[in-house]
Amino acid sequence: MKLQEITVTGKKATRDGFGDGLAAVGQTNSKVVALCADLVGSLKMDAFIKAFPQRFVQVGIAEANMMGIAAGLATAGKIPYTGTFANFSTGRVYDQIRQSIAYSHKNVKICASHAGLTLGEDGATHQILEDIGLMKMLPGMTVINPCDYAQTKAATIAIAEHYGPVYLRFGRPSWPIFTTNLPFEIGKALPLTTGSDVTILATGHLVWNALEAAKRLGLEGISCEVINIHTIKPLDTATILDSVSKTRCVVTAEEHQRNGGLGDSVAQLLSRKMPTPMEYVAVNDSFGESGDPMELLDKYGLGVKDVVIAVQNVLKRKKSPVLV
Amino acid sequence: MLPSNSKVLAQKVKKCLLTLAHHHNASHVGGALSIADVLSVLYSRILKYDTSHPKWEERDRLLYSKGHACTALYAVLKEVGFYTDAALQTFTQNGSLFTSHVNHKVAGVELSTGSLGHALSVACGMALAGKRKKTDWHVYTIVSDGELNEGSNWEAILFAPHHELNNMTLIVDFNKIQSFGTIKEVLDLDPLKDKFNSFGWDTIEIDGHNHSEIYEALRKDTIHGSKPRVVIAHTVKGKGVDFMENQLAWHYKSPNKEQLESAIGQINQQK
Numbered sequence: 211m212k213l214q215e216i217t218v219t220g221k222k223a224t225r226d227g228f229g230d231g232l233a234a235v236g237q238t239n240s241k242v243v244a245l246c247a248d249l250v251g252s253l254k255m256d257a258f259i260k261a262f263p264q265r266f267v268q269v270g271i272a273e274a275n276m277m278g279i280a281a282g283l284a285t286a287g288k289i290p291y292t293g294t295f296a297n298f299s300t301g302r303v304y305d306q307i308r309q310s311i312a313y314s315h316k317n318v319k320i321c322a323s324h325a326g327l328t329l330g331e332d333g334a335t336h337q338i339l340e341d342i343g344l345m346k347m348l349p350g351m352t353v354i355n356p357c358d359y360a361q362t363k364a365a366t367i368a369i370a371e372h373y374g375p376v377y378l379r380f381g382r383p384s385w386p387i388f389t390t391n392l393p394f395e396i397g398k399a400l401p402l403t404t405g406s407d408v409t410i411l412a413t414g415h416l417v418w419n420a421l422e423a424a425k426r427l428g429l430e431g432i433s434c435e436v437i438n439i440h441t442i443k444p445l446d447t448a449t450i451l452d453s454v455s456k457t458r459c460v461v462t463a464e465e466h467q468r469n470g471g472l473g474d475s476v477a478q479l480l481s482r483k484m485p486t487p488m489e490y491v492a493v494n495d496s497f498g499e500s501g502d503p504m505e506l507l508d509k510y511g512l513g514v515k516d517v518v519i520a521v522q523n524v525l526k527r528k529k530s531p532v533l534v
Numbered sequence: 535m536l537p538s539n540s541k542v543l544a545q546k547v548k549k550c551l552l553t554l555a556h557h558h559n560a561s562h563v564g565g566a567l568s569i570a571d572v573l574s575v576l577y578s579r580i581l582k583y584d585t586s587h588p589k590w591e592e593r594d595r596l597l598y599s600k601g602h603a604c605t606a607l608y609a610v611l612k613e614v615g616f617y618t619d620a621a622l623q624t625f626t627q628n629g630s631l632f633t634s635h636v637n638h639k640v641a642g643v644e645l646s647t648g649s650l651g652h653a654l655s656v657a658c659g660m661a662l663a664g665k666r667k668k669t670d671w672h673v674y675t676i677v678s679d680g681e682l683n684e685g686s687n688w689e690a691i692l693f694a695p696h697h698e699l700n701n702m703t704l705i706v707d708f709n710k711i712q713s714f715g716t717i718k719e720v721l722d723l724d725p726l727k728d729k730f731n732s733f734g735w736d737t738i739e740i741d742g743h744n745h746s747e748i749y750e751a752l753r754k755d756t757i758h759g760s761k762p763r764v765v766i767a768h769t770v771k772g773k774g775v776d777f778m779e780n781q782l783a784w785h786y787k788s789p790n791k792e793q794l795e796s797a798i799g800q801i802n803q804q805k
Contacts, residue, residue: 267662270689272689272693274655274689275693278652278654278655279655279656279659281659283659284659285663286663287663290659305649306686309646
């Protein structure tokens with residue numbers, strides 16, 4: 211696909227995609243039940259609750275209990291979707307997820323909003339940037355970080371049919387919608403543009419920044435292949451290796467710590483299968499802070515210009531692989 | 535084919551767990567002996583289960599949260615026929631499913647436990663599912679007293695009455711000793727009955743070694759009203775073996791040959 215063919219169909223938050231997807235999957239799959247730790251409005255769960263009050267469980271501000279209850283519901287054939295912020299969905303309840311969900315591969319869907327720096331003004335306490343790493347380390351856990359409203363909605367629906375524990379990560383801010391007419395399949399990377407000079411592998415909100423960067427770089431005559439890695443685990447290794455064998459250099463982009471994120475997974479793949487110059491667009495071992503979401507992305511090196519710089523740097527290394 | 539006599543079962547369970555602890559150098563014998571009577575009454579007179587279909591949909595669920603005292607649960611499941619003694623004797627060997635904290639891969643075990651404070655939440659989910667599916671199975675959860683230090687339990691203790699989960703029973707093995715001290719020294723639970731009452735539970739206190747008291751407290755047909763039920767079972771750590779009773783050391787030690795013979799001799803004397 212060419213860059214010009216990417217069509218923006220509006221602007222909405224990815225969490226709205228979760229809310230609408232949950233209501234939709236509630237209609238088609240009667241096993242789906244939802245739990246929330248007193249953040250119904252933030253998670254946009256109202257439509258599901260209105261339609262299916264008997265399939266909703268308000269657990270109160272008690273996330274550890276919520277994970278255990280979800281595990282218990284799963285043993286009775288339900289498909290529980292838990293809803294709270296991403297930091298309370300992961301770090302706060304890691305042992306519950308590890309012991310009672312992951313170890314016995316229970317069919318629980320951990321749905322996590324307000325991930326990353328784009329949470330904005332709430333600051334570092336809530337801006338989790340470690341959650342992808344925490345969750346992808348758990349054996350058998352599927353990790354999905356959709357890039358816009360439409361993809362989050364599609365993912366929310368798709369995970370009901372995918373047996374096993376899933377971590378679904380999304381966010382707070384209103385964000386461009388550009389995958390409305392594109393397919394979504396768990397574990398299948400979504401190529402957005404074809405290019406020949408560099409592969410940009412992006413996940414979550416940063417996919418949009420990668421597309422914007424590709425536009426700017428196109429003006430300089432640099433051809434970028436932007437691939438949306440919505441499923442970080444299991445990683446679509448075939449699509450990545452296909453692209454990298456052509457471009458011979460990679461930039462990864464994510465709203466997460468460099469440690470433990472998408473870039474780590476890609477580096478692990480390439481170091482074994484196809485050693486390749488690679489640059490990361492990610493937070494580098496730092497907590498966030500309170501601020502405007504877009505300005506925070508710039509400050510912490512996740513802006514459009516940062517993707518542009520990373521591409522320029524990796525192209526230099528491709529020509530002259532020895533680092534100075 | 536439920537064993538009809540809980541005392542006969544209890545004697546077998548205690549001898550089995552002591553022997554297991556001796557042969558495989560296992561810890562937590564004291565906490566296993568303190569709950570052996572409750573387990574024996576449950577598996578002989580209370581629980582609905584099918585050893586040939588451990589995942590039978592209509593079974594009662596037993597969640598054993600004090601997973602460190604695994605030998606008691608493994609022993610009772612063996613004695614009622616979920617698996618053979620030969621299978622159990624692989625305990626903690628390379629590749630064995632019988633790990634030294636309870637493992638869900640073993641037939642009859644609902645949940646891997648040992649990381650404390652998890653099972654009661656899972657029990658709430660099971661009970662909630664049972665209510666909404668209108669099933670008549672009951673969910674029993676056994677926690678240790680020390681385990682009630684874990685805050686996650688209190689989240690679940692708040693939740694169950696709010697959702698009127700009267701299809702669940704929590705059993706507290708109140709043997710008064712935890713890892714490195716008495717409950718009083720480490721983190722006092724008293725007044726435990728008042729705490730549960732004030733959280734909205736139907737609270738019963740029993741002698742956790744008296745089989746008729748255990749049976750009366752745990753039977754399903756005496757549940758009235760909408761409250762979940764908690765049975766505080768006052769027990770003795772190392773119950774039935776004089777040199778183990780109320781001794782903190784038997785949270786960790788395993789019996790040597792002479793100690794095993796003496797312990798088995800004492801258990802054999804008990805009717």
